[in-house]
Amino acid sequence: MPASRGPLCEGPQCGTTAPVERAEFIYHRENEIVRCAWHGWEFDIRSGAALVNPSVRARTFPVSVEAGSIYVTA
Known part of the structure; x- marks a missing residue:
């Protein structure tokens, strides 16, 4: 992973x-x-x-959708 660990929340959700x-x-x-x-x-x-090197990973969190609301468990 790059040393500066840029915030993924600022990047686009996309395809490849x-x-x-x-x-x-x-x-x-x-x-x-x-x-x-x-x-x-x-x-x-x-x-x-990471698509280029699957051994590099971003942190993930469990997510659920209930009655139209999104919940993230940290």
């Missing part, structure tokens, strides 16, 4: 490009990725694993 064999661009995983606004590192929202 798929690995492909040919010279083409395939966008996938819409809204499953969060990208660090400082460094551009991409993390899986559910697991916290």
